[in-house]
Amino acid sequence: GIQVEQSPPDLILQEGANSTLRCNFSDSVNNLQWFHQNPWGQLINLFYIPSGTKQNGRLSATTVATERYSLLYISSSQTTDSGVYFCAVEPKGSGTYKYIFGTGTRLKVLA
């Protein structure tokens, strides 16, 4: 089955710093989403981005589907950005209807 790898696994930043999180996937995908899991466990949808580039405030994401990777950029990080960031992909092909999650990047932003 498809493999989803995220890097780095852990990241510690000073408030105000920028960061780039990476998601590599081993096969073609129909869909790709980035999520932020808060300390209470809720998965917050950040981007639906099977291809192209999107921006939402301090966050932006780029997916290059032909090269099978996606990047999440966080600029001017804040302590509230702390948590775990997941990339999830839906493998291409009929009858999948499921997302495969990466192992996540745990981000800690220090004040």
Next chain:
Amino acid sequence: KAGVTQTPRYLIKTRGQQVTLSCSPISGHRSVSWYQQTPGQGLQFLFEYFSETQRNKGNFPGRFSGRQFSNSRSEMNVSTLELGDSALYLCASRTSQETQYFGPGTRLLVL
């Protein structure tokens, strides 16, 4: 619109018991998926329902089952609970092909 809701939020059971978790999707969403999150295995797909039909199932034993009702609400059941079933169970809904939205989850502890 109200988000995805899950009940109960927390649950403590003992080995051998069974449990039923409930998920109410966002109004108008007909697809409901369930995921299990544990520290050791990460986020894993359990099953997906659309219009009361299970379209895909993850690699879990038959003790895990689910169903969807005509109003798109979904339940999942775990019979003969084992210690390893302790996890955060997350439900997600979407319209058809695109963005999944997750509920707050149910934390199950099996003693």
